Amino acid sequence: MLYEVLDVLSLTKHPYFAAHDAESFNMVLDTADSIAEKTMRPFYKENDRLQPELINGQVTVHPALHDYYRSFCQSGLLAAPFDEKYGGQQLPKTVYAAANFIVGNAHNGFEMFTNLASGAARLLISFASDELIEKYVTKLLSGQWTATMSITETQAGSSLSDITTMASPQADGSDTPGSYRIKGQKIFISAGDHDITENIVHLVLARIENAPKGIKGVSLFVVPKNRFHSSPPLVRLRGANDVGSIAIYHKMGQRSTPAMHLEFGSNNDCIGYLIGQAGKGLAYMFQMMNNARLGVGLAGTYIATAAYYASLQYAKERPQGRRLNNKNAEEPQTTIIHHADVRRMLFLQKAIVEGSLAFLLQCYKYTDLEKISGGNDKQRYNDLLELLTPVAKTYGAEMGIVSVNNGLQVLGGYGYTDDFILEQLARDVRIMSLYEGTTGIQSLALLGRQVPMNNVRALQYFKDEVNKVIEQARQFNNLQSYSGWLLHELLELDITTTHLLNIAVKGNTEVFLSDATLYMELFGLVCVAWQWLKQAATVQKILEKSNTSKDDELFYQSKIETMQFFFHYELRKTKALHERLKDEKVLTVMKENEVLM
């Protein structure tokens, strides 16, 4: 996927990535693999039982998480995608995402810690003052401190404009200009407390006293768990910053990641520092959230990948029944991978996870291309990313859930027991359609904002990208029909989009967006079909040009067949979605009388 489908080595032609080559990329992947197998996979099941504990106001986590964090940071992986001036290696995000995929596949409860640190560092570099960058970024990238996104409040989850955490400008005697006293509670704060590092850097959305209501009144603050004397290079802690851990949420899964209920300033002694300009907090946070959204899509995908391989292995080893053309009870049982319905569940998983991974890596590659491009190209890659991020997040999350459930089903009754990891994976993956904006919220963002914005410019860029692949695939006899099929889907998407935008023009936003989630499902199917056709075209070209080994040929053949499976089984689902989305009958918009009972 990295070298043949995405051609990541082409990135190294640009000066920014010029220090890299296949060797350095492979080393990154090998490092990730080594960390995954040593510090993560062996503890996956154990960490579901031995959960983080809150004792005397302090959370302790499993030792394996300490080991993981140390290994990941010390190996240089955490800082790798950052600029050299921050101690990074200017590694393409595409390769870094692949490394994350490898570690997350081994254990999905740890990666969030490193991702939060890296996301926070990036946000600070983009928007904070040099002083704040100097104080915090090195600490985060070296692994000495971790970070959180402290966004959600009891009354403000999906509706972030209703945040009420307050920030009062410090009177005289404040230790730093731009410092505020923070007061309020935050809930569902992942990695919100732990004993891995000496400090935790909370990025807190809050409202400065007398700020306007709504989004324009929300600002972003950096709030350390512990205050420190900042006299670099030596930074010594000097006591707590009045950030209290109220409780750990008891979750269905992902139990090794503590989701915290935090209180800032219960003793009026919590100091925070304004990042950038007042009133721009949500805009800044969205940079981190966009990254995190791709991360959640990736998490859905790597959990589903773990489930796919576990169920594939089981299917290859488990004897049960005989093939349907041969019911002779005298013969020994066959392994269940020979049963068509089991194969269907395995193909479905493979189609989802390899399709979703390709789609996500494509998005990460747009991030890298945006970084090294200028002018129109930069804008085009940014547009593509803005358009596709909610889709890649949602496909990875929602179809990850579907995929893991199929994996569990392959194991029959055993899948429901903790003799195997499937039931845990099923519990873990379920959060992904909630993290970083629910599927409903992502769908509103897609249809309500990203598609219509700038006169559907991003959608046009997207169609160009898909058409390129359609053209590529058309050159191969065995792919022509699929190429035509995707072209047809693209045209249908256009028709349905136009239909919906015509409703928007009439001004009834509620009706326009009432089936946004179905539009999202439709869009996701087209995106993954695009990625499957791209994989198939890449593979077909290799098969026709070079002498491949028998093993490689089988691997490439498996890609072609899974592409076919995706089109014949999954892509067909667009029909019902188009019909519904073009159907004038409005059923879900609230009318005068409540009929839900």
Add this chain to the structure above:
Amino acid sequence: MLYEVLDVLSLTKHPYFAAHDAESFNMVLDTADSIAEKTMRPFYKENDRLQPELINGQVTVHPALHDYYRSFCQSGLLAAPFDEKYGGQQLPKTVYAAANFIVGNAHNGFEMFTNLASGAARLLISFASDELIEKYVTKLLSGQWTATMSITETQAGSSLSDITTMASPQADGSDTPGSYRIKGQKIFISAGDHDITENIVHLVLARIENAPKGIKGVSLFVVPKNRFHSSPPLVRLRGANDVGSIAIYHKMGQRSTPAMHLEFGSNNDCIGYLIGQAGKGLAYMFQMMNNARLGVGLAGTYIATAAYYASLQYAKERPQGRRLNNKNAEEPQTTIIHHADVRRMLFLQKAIVEGSLAFLLQCYKYTDLEKISGGNDKQRYNDLLELLTPVAKTYGAEMGIVSVNNGLQVLGGYGYTDDFILEQLARDVRIMSLYEGTTGIQSLALLGRQVPMNNVRALQYFKDEVNKVIEQARQFNNLQSYSGWLLHELLELDITTTHLLNIAVKGNTEVFLSDATLYMELFGLVCVAWQWLKQAATVQKILEKSNTSKDDELFYQSKIETMQFFFHYELRKTKALHERLKDEKVLTVMKENEVLM
């Protein structure tokens, strides 16, 4: 549903049910409700933590389960649907199922205990000798003993012909004619051990020494946990029957129901008694399994119903954001039930649970009608039941899972925490597509056996039933288009079925059945559309004929709108299924080279 849609009172015109009327039916439902609220609902969450324990070879369960079992049996509910001669009340199964729905909705971990006792009693009455009936049935129906279905073995789950538990005829000195020494292990035995009753009656599938291989060699035995002096009316226990509890499985959910790994005859001292004729074990067991299959569909449905009501209540109480036509941040937040996407998730749940419940109760009514009919009618109802049982089981299970997941999603992040019951319901419902034959197995039974059998006779009866409803609905202006829609779906089902049966005729069973699970999904959609149209026609007739109160009118209106939702959102999914099922491209049947990797 009972009185207006299914007209259960019409059953009381027949002598068998003549002792009943609306008052006695309501009393049954009230009794169930009282048991549910007293002994079940308050313990639902607690029972997820305080699980059954196996200590010194004996399982103990939570006291609430003891209370439930005693209340349910002592109220007469357990025996109610049985003949008067066995101490029953000849209650229609349709009403009994409604009572089960009520208790299961309150707590889904208990009902299996009573269902197993009742199912075992029914099996013994149908197939066992008078002597065995006398010894066991009263004990089961009075609630003194419980029962299990001891079917699955490590190597024999879906493939029951591979059972290896052995039964050796007793030599001289045996205490009862027809007694055997049983030896073997059984896994996943629900309610396989507990401390509620003094005895447990295991119905064990085993192979008599030298029996032929395959299904014809499998016989059914009654194997009590404890032996007893049988001198009715006094039955005294006289020691253990060598049935050992090896382990309790650790499950994702349904944790209050112990799933046991049992060993029979580890000391060669386990005695079992042959039920009916040797070699007919699977046929006998299928009577109980068919009942259990409807029970699993019902369980999927009552769990999903609990999730629907919990998420509905949350949606009515939870303020978040503003309606999309009004983004004024100055205004207070609206409750989330006003958001179209939340309403879509609630309508989807309502469409699934009330559609599935109607479908299941329809099946139970066929059971009652079969009981009181003779000749062709009896056969017709039996045919309908055989055809529809796997469908009702699978729809309730698979769509129950989908429905609960939508309920969880309505709650956002809270749904993933144990602050609410949604995450537990999601874990509990997941087993339903595995219990009593996986969805794959049910689908093979539907397409491979029930549809083609007797020259598609059952399918013809089914179409007659659906056509009756189509005719009914056609009389109402507002239902005409839906009536035509369902007629079209019925014709399409016919075309696709014919297409598949033509493949079967050519003899390639693997290809014929490769997409049986998709055919099952298709069939389920048509069945539930049929039931929704039936509900709508019933309701429309009432609305047009009588003066209904404002509240009732709203209730009836909610039925019409949910029917519309089902057609416009759910029924459309048949399109992709038809296309795939008529598609000649075979992708999942095992070919020469394995491409799944």
